[in-house]
Amino acid sequence: MAPKYKLTYFNARGRAELTRLMFVAAGVEYEDVRLEREEWRPLKETSPMGQLPMLEVDGQVMCQSGAIFRYAAKETGLSGSAGWEEAQVDMFVCGIEDLQTKLWEVRFERDEAKKEEKKTGLATFVPNWLANYEKLCGPDGHLVGAKLTYADLAFFNGMHDILKERADTLEKFPKLAKVVESVNENKAVAAYIAERPETFI
Amino acid sequence: MPTYKLTCFNVRGRAELIRLLFAAGEIPYEDVRIEWDKWPELKPISDTPMGQIPTLEVDGQVICQSMAIARFVAGKAGLLGKTNMDQARADMLLDGGMDVGKLFTEMVMEKDASKKAEKKKEFGEKHLPPFLALYEGFAGDNGHFVGDSLTWSDIGFFNMMDFITAEYPGALDGYCKLNKVIDNVKSNPGVAKWLKERPVTNH
Numbered sequence: 503m504a505p506k507y508k509l510t511y512f513n514a515r516g517r518a519e520l521t522r523l524m525f526v527a528a529g530v531e532y533e534d535v536r537l538e539r540e541e542w543r544p545l546k547e548t549s550p551m552g553q554l555p556m557l558e559v560d561g562q563v564m565c566q567s568g569a570i571f572r573y574a575a576k577e578t579g580l581s582g583s584a585g586w587e588e589a590q591v592d593m594f595v596c597g598i599e600d601l602q603t604k605l606w607e608v609r610f611e612r613d614e615a616k617k618e619e620k621k622t623g624l625a626t627f628v629p630n631w632l633a634n635y636e637k638l639c640g641p642d643g644h645l646v647g648a649k650l651t652y653a654d655l656a657f658f659n660g661m662h663d664i665l666k667e668r669a670d671t672l673e674k675f676p677k678l679a680k681v682v683e684s685v686n687e688n689k690a691v692a693a694y695i696a697e698r699p700e701t702f703i
Numbered sequence: 704m705p706t707y708k709l710t711c712f713n714v715r716g717r718a719e720l721i722r723l724l725f726a727a728g729e730i731p732y733e734d735v736r737i738e739w740d741k742w743p744e745l746k747p748i749s750d751t752p753m754g755q756i757p758t759l760e761v762d763g764q765v766i767c768q769s770m771a772i773a774r775f776v777a778g779k780a781g782l783l784g785k786t787n788m789d790q791a792r793a794d795m796l797l798d799g800g801m802d803v804g805k806l807f808t809e810m811v812m813e814k815d816a817s818k819k820a821e822k823k824k825e826f827g828e829k830h831l832p833p834f835l836a837l838y839e840g841f842a843g844d845n846g847h848f849v850g851d852s853l854t855w856s857d858i859g860f861f862n863m864m865d866f867i868t869a870e871y872p873g874a875l876d877g878y879c880k881l882n883k884v885i886d887n888v889k890s891n892p893g894v895a896k897w898l899k900e901r902p903v904t905n906h
Contacts, residue, residue, distance in 0.1 A: 551799050551837065562788060569794035572774075576787050589766050589775035596768035597753055638752055 507532035511555040517567035518555040523655045526694045528578035575652040582651045594653040598660045639677040643684035658685040707732035711757035714906045717769040726897035728780025777855035793856035846883025861888035
């Protein structure tokens with residue numbers, strides 16, 4: 503009997519989108535619960551660490567987005583071959599989290615002067631980061647190995663806002679562009695992206 | 704038998720969890736330590752996928768990102784947890800610990816003395832007690848966070864508290880189950896040996 507997965511988060515991509523993309527890409531059914539802030543407040547006290555996202559699996563509840571997406575990766579068969587390949591996939595995703603953190607720091611910065619300073623920092627950080635990932639990226643439209651892993655989905659997800667701002671960002675990075683293409687070629691992911699709510703983050 | 708080479712600065716820092724995992728798993732490895740002032744000249748010629756250390760080299764292949772390395776070594780040492788769900792729980796508890804660890808590190812690294820004193824008070828009064836109370840609830844009566852045997856979440860907790868109790872000595876007083884976790888980790892033969900032999904560093 504297949505486990506029942508229930509993912510709870512705000513109505514945002516944020517820290518839940520990678521997990522959603524995995525379930526979708528692998529064709530694994532899950533309940534995608536999106537809460538408004540007022541709905542979250544009463545639930546917060548009974549949650550494991552007072553934070554979202556949460557994943558409930560057959561009645562057991564966990565939190566911490568990284569733990570959730572790494573678990574989902576194993577359940578959906580998207581973590582890469584056990585051992586070294588899995589570690590490489592993990593490494594790529596950690597690096598993408600580093601990028602994501604920097605991007606969010608800018609988006610959420612309220613002080614205008616600090617925001618401009620951080621934006622300037624990003625203008626150097628992002629191209630260097632992409633150049634490095636291009637060097638490390640596999641040639642077949644996958645960051646690691648010969649088939650889709652959650653590293654590809656994490657990269658695709660991490661690039662979303664950047665590509666929205668500048669569609670030509672990956673022009674100089676053909677291997678990375680190929681990764682985004684392979685994710686778009688997954689019909690279930692493409693359908694999900696077309697239908698998902700437009701959110702700030 | 705693969706050969707493992709861990710490269711990091713000569714500190715506990717982001718590598719100590721990895722070193723503790725090698726120790727608990729009784730896995731031999733080369734513990735390469737680089738002095739801060741040597742890094743600028745070594746960086747361009749070092750084999751670092753993302754220009755950062757720590758890195759782990761296994762039979763000539765290299766990965767970086769301290770937590771990816773830690774998860775890999777924990778796997779080799781059989782310390783991730785038995786089922787996918789157990790592994791997820793261990794992972795969750797470690798990540799939760801790191802949220803608090805991050806605040807602690809910010810306090811320790813604060814250069815302005817009066818800001819540091821303020822942060823130290825705030826961490827000790829506002830962040831640490833609820834974290835410990837929460838984790839006392841997560842810990843089993845057997846002194847393990849997951850199941851009935853040692854996992855890397857026990858070791859990660861021990862490592863973090865090793866840093867924290869240096870600044871807040873009585874922090875764990877009264878937390879029976881958390882103290883049991885600490886004792887279980889310290890009495891692991893590989894860990895006990897490493898704790899006796901490891902270089903003493905400020906961080």
